[in-house]
Amino acid sequence: MSALRLLTHPLGREVTGGVVKTSLNRFSAQCTSVAARKLSTHMSCQKCLTLDNLNPNIKVMEYAVRGPLVIRAAEIEKELKEGKKKPFKEVVRANIGDCHAVGQIPITFIRHVLALCAYPELLKDPKFPEDAKAHARTILQGCRGGSVGSYSDSPGIEIIRRHVAEYITRRDGIPANFEDVMLSDGASNAIKVILKLLICECEGKKPGVLIPIPQYPLYSASLAEFDMEQIGYYLDEDSNWSLKTEELERAISVGKTKSTPRAIVVINPGNPTGQVLERKNIEDIIKFAHKHNLFLLADEVYQDNVYAPGSAFHSFKKVLIEMGAPYNEMELASFMSCSKGYMGECGIRGGYSEVINLEPEVKKMLNKCISAMLCPNTIGQATIDCVVNPPKEGDPSYATFIKEKQGVLSSLAERARMVTETFNSVEGMSCNTVQGAMYAFPRIHLPQKAIDKAKSLNQDPSVFYAFQLLEETGICIVPGSGFGQVEGTYHFRTTILPQPEQLKSMLKTFKTFHQKFVQEYK
Template identity: 45%
Template structure:
């Protein structure tokens, strides 16, 4: 970087809060992997044929096929001429009748996917989200308290922005956490108040630890206003029990803390018998009138689950117990950005209201959905088992989500080599893996971890036909790495 004394804007006088923000998922490793991709395309030689992006839950980038029905509807609403009578015969040969009917219904509500919609999201789609929540939980939901967003990330950013009044406000976040939270708090100049997940107990969470974290922050003069829970966990994959969730809600109530429930992995559940998903909304409502007025926001997304429509940027959040004046403020701030993109909103409609048993598209939908789901269970288990055979690795199972977060005990020699290279040990390890195999992970230091430990996050999204090769590459790399650095 050449110095620029003559520039008005430099990295020295820019917004320091923005400068401070870090987002490891697309940081040094991801940037290097993008460069390698370009070099590979230009014919450069590497010890691998392709880059495998396991740094981010981006299934369609690894060739997961999208749900056909969803794409048929999206295709039809883009080009409404297909729905005209003169094209009916041809269109009916390319699209099933229920996709055509759904597209017509959506266009009736929307008008055009090219028009700005209601800033809170299209009313008819919010009604369908409310129905979905009510069916999932057995308790009613109110469309006027649901906001459609450009992905769950946008919802998290928007709501945290509402809550952070001044620089002594604290927001409790898990360690390890998804770095969206620390990045957003850095930009808002708020204090992350860390609570630790217990790796030795399957990334378990206790209210004792929550209280310790809250109290220590209070001693430092931090006003803790909200608690972020990621369930199922990211990067850790654990899924909370109902009993644990009741305790957490009780903790929030006692300490007057708003619960922010990041539930974007709610359908990525791999041990549905032992560890089913419960929404915080359902658990809260089951706790009776004593909890009336409890303040909570829960987030969902079209990017995860078996849908994986990340590039579309769609999500929603539901507000529970918030002041009406706060809902008005959320609306106002949403309106400055005009509206969430309409194709993202349509995909939310499809997610919450997929084909039903009697619909022509149901069989294919179920087949595609199940195929993704069951191989995700298999891939999660296969990767976990492989990790646990490697020298120095220990890895908890994934109850849910899309990630494993193994711990690696690195040899001292490797730790010293990392120090010499000016890198965190786990970053050093992941960079070596990338250069040797083309596999891009995210080092644990980007998520937070107990001091002195080393981890990385890996998705298990490489496609089934490539999965054995993917596992073998990591195994071979690790053996070589250990041979080089073993103490």
């Protein structure tokens, strides 16, 4: 053992006088790379797990939404707490779609039901409305032993899956089958499970998955983790981030040189881009997927977040079924979450997916695959139940529920407008209309000097810009490079979630910063 290791003793005790001896047995046992065999300065080789022998897929994986910028933001928050002087008073976290963190109030009905499920003694409490109680009783009856503390079936509590199917049926006007519904801890887990099924080398080539650029980094991170080929297709910024079939064709032909394309991911409403796809556009994508025999993954977690006049949410399921044969038999997985919409229950981790048209044998494999993960958390399942089976007219909770829901959604619509307008009013910025979801993805036109400066620091110019913004204003956004952008263009993603007054002030500060930044690097 080396002195160096002793000095980094896990208990933080200062160890002195440790004998420096190297256990050669341990050394030679496993290290294969030449670099690792060398007595490197940080002695990495004495651990059994080092950067040299760590899962290479994890090494290359990136997750920008929680990347270095966010780590720096947390440091700044600590510095502010410790009284360090900054040109701002607080960090504004516009980097993540985390509604309650920036002041959104939970929906009372949901929290009533969760409290009743967690502590059923409250069913006797007259302060809780009868419909919330009935709701909780139904959920508890679906739990073994009447407790949310028991494991559910791996695809979730049956009655909740049935409620999800009824919700989809109402939404689309097309029957849904509860056996196609799988509950999950948020949408992310379900997305990863479906991607995982598709991992299979084909004619010596990796499996490939088409994802939009810009994209939500869960996809790039998961594809990296699974060693699947990321086939990026560019959304067309000039036509409000729509998908063009020609671009899809270009992307897949490039993708085919390195991989066997197996699936296409579409995020609608868009993250980070905020567009809402038109029905015709969805039909084109379905036809394209059919032509190339691709599994469809429709990330529809923002289905309740549609703001722009004239925009409407069309589910892939509805469009695909209505298109008739042969499209209505295509494999499709659609994802939903309780983290977004008007509820914003991110921390609870609830979600569902509807997976249709699977081969029966494949469905068995899917069920087996999720069974080893035991079950999604039951409180998340209960939350999804509230989302798909909300109070009805005449129920005691109805008026409050509608008021709260519409309050959130109309305020978000107002904020979407405010964000779009403000960014478009800044010279050197342009921003497509935020039609839906919770984000804007404005383009920034940076002076050449700023680009050169960034490159001299080995940073993408959008990263350089975002760090400057954070240090000078406390505003934390995610640079465009974390989502992907057309070469030579620069963007950032901001949420529209800060409460109206804070958002107004943030946008004002942002505008001033941008003007100063451009001036500085002119």
